[in-house]
Amino acid sequence: MSTVSTSPLTFAENISKWVEEYGYVPIEPPLGIDLVAEIQRLKREKNAVLLAHYYQEAEIQDIADFIGDSLGLSQKAAETNADIIVFAGVHFMAETAKILNPTKKVLIPDLNAGCSLSDSCPPEAFAAFKAQYPDHKVVSYINTSARIKAMSDIIVTSSNAVPIVQALPADWKLIFAPDKNLGLYVMRKTGRDMVLWNGVCMVHTIFSHQKVRALRQAYPDAELIAHPECEPALLEQADFIGSTTALLNYVVNSPKKRFIVATETGILHQMRKKAPDKELIQAPAEYSCSCNTCPHMKLNTLEKIYNALLYEAPEVTLPPDIMEAARRPIELMLQMSRDLGLVQKG
Numbered sequence: 119m120s121t122v123s124t125s126p127l128t129f130a131e132n133i134s135k136w137v138e139e140y141g142y143v144p145i146e147p148p149l150g151i152d153l154v155a156e157i158q159r160l161k162r163e164k165n166a167v168l169l170a171h172y173y174q175e176a177e178i179q180d181i182a183d184f185i186g187d188s189l190g191l192s193q194k195a196a197e198t199n200a201d202i203i204v205f206a207g208v209h210f211m212a213e214t215a216k217i218l219n220p221t222k223k224v225l226i227p228d229l230n231a232g233c234s235l236s237d238s239c240p241p242e243a244f245a246a247f248k249a250q251y252p253d254h255k256v257v258s259y260i261n262t263s264a265r266i267k268a269m270s271d272i273i274v275t276s277s278n279a280v281p282i283v284q285a286l287p288a289d290w291k292l293i294f295a296p297d298k299n300l301g302l303y304v305m306r307k308t309g310r311d312m313v314l315w316n317g318v319c320m321v322h323t324i325f326s327h328q329k330v331r332a333l334r335q336a337y338p339d340a341e342l343i344a345h346p347e348c349e350p351a352l353l354e355q356a357d358f359i360g361s362t363t364a365l366l367n368y369v370v371n372s373p374k375k376r377f378i379v380a381t382e383t384g385i386l387h388q389m390r391k392k393a394p395d396k397e398l399i400q401a402p403a404e405y406s407c408s409c410n411t412c413p414h415m416k417l418n419t420l421e422k423i424y425n426a427l428l429y430e431a432p433e434v435t436l437p438p439d440i441m442e443a444a445r446r447p448i449e450l451m452l453q454m455s456r457d458l459g460l461v462q463k464g
């Protein structure tokens with residue numbers, strides 16, 4: 119974060135200008151302040167709630183009011199009484215919170231926190247793709263922009279994609295977007311044919327199948343657990359496949375002691391907290407890098423969360439017609455999740 123020189127603009131105008139330029143408020147917090155205590159104070163004073171995804175840094179998870187995966191976070195966002203929602207996650211998640219709370223202020227610490235999977239499905243290209251299948255309904259993974267959600271009939275998350283697709287009328291022809299690996303997994307589990315958009319997550323497709331196989335040979339007692347966004351060749355080796363929350367619960371409840379974890383590394387913090395007796399091995403990436411760390415998620419920092427709360431920026435805003443059209447398939451997902459008993463506790 120750099121020190122920015124002021125101009126004749128008002129302070130509020132400067133904040134907007136900086137947010138436009140940098141994507142966040144680039145003001146250094148005062149030296150020596152206790153950021154955690156200040157964030158907690160601002161949350162109380164402003165009736166704000168901090169929602170954090172499992173892929174956030176441990177220090178952010180530890181001060182969040184709720185930590186979860188996409189389903190849990192959207193359920194939480196739908197029921198909050200707070201005036202301000204600070205979303206420590208990526209942009210499509212904050213958009214979902216805004217769509218569900220159009221009158222509330224939704225803040226994201228850094229507007230640059232995007233998602234390679236969501237970006238792999240641009241609205242114009244998807245509209246043209248959808249037009250090729252006029253008799254199909256669109257099932258979209260929550261990792262999409264509000265504009266894609268507005269073109270969808272129902273939204274799913276990795277927690278509920280299988281039971282929701284299973285419950286959709288059998289005579290519906292389906293398009294699934296944007297994650298082709300999750301789509302293939304859902305097709306395998308439900309036996310339903312779907313037309314797939316060709317998108318992937320840059321983090322979940324980086325795991326080396328060979329290195330994972332070698333690890334399994336080195337640790338034959340270890341179970342491989344994987345997120346369904348991983349490639350089919352890795353999923354075929356997995357002992358358990360599930361959403362981030364499902365993977366966490368599996369580690370906590372399994373009698374096994376050692377796990378190879380194929381998903382973003384942030385979840386290991388909660389696994390270590392909730393199951394300190396278990397040994398966790400990160401599934402290795404293809405290259406010698408930290409590629410299984412989501413660079414978008416990690417743009418959020420305590421400093422940016424503090425600034426977001428203090429200056430109430432950057433704010434997530436959306437055109438009313440897009441919010442309206444995107445809300446219907448999200449609410450249908452929430453309703454079906456309730457009907458199917460898939461409400462997450464937190």
Ligand code: SF4
Pocket residue numbers: 208232233234235236261319320321322382412413414415
């Ligand atoms: S882990 Fe993948 S799907 Fe999740 S936010 Fe990062 S890029 Fe997007």
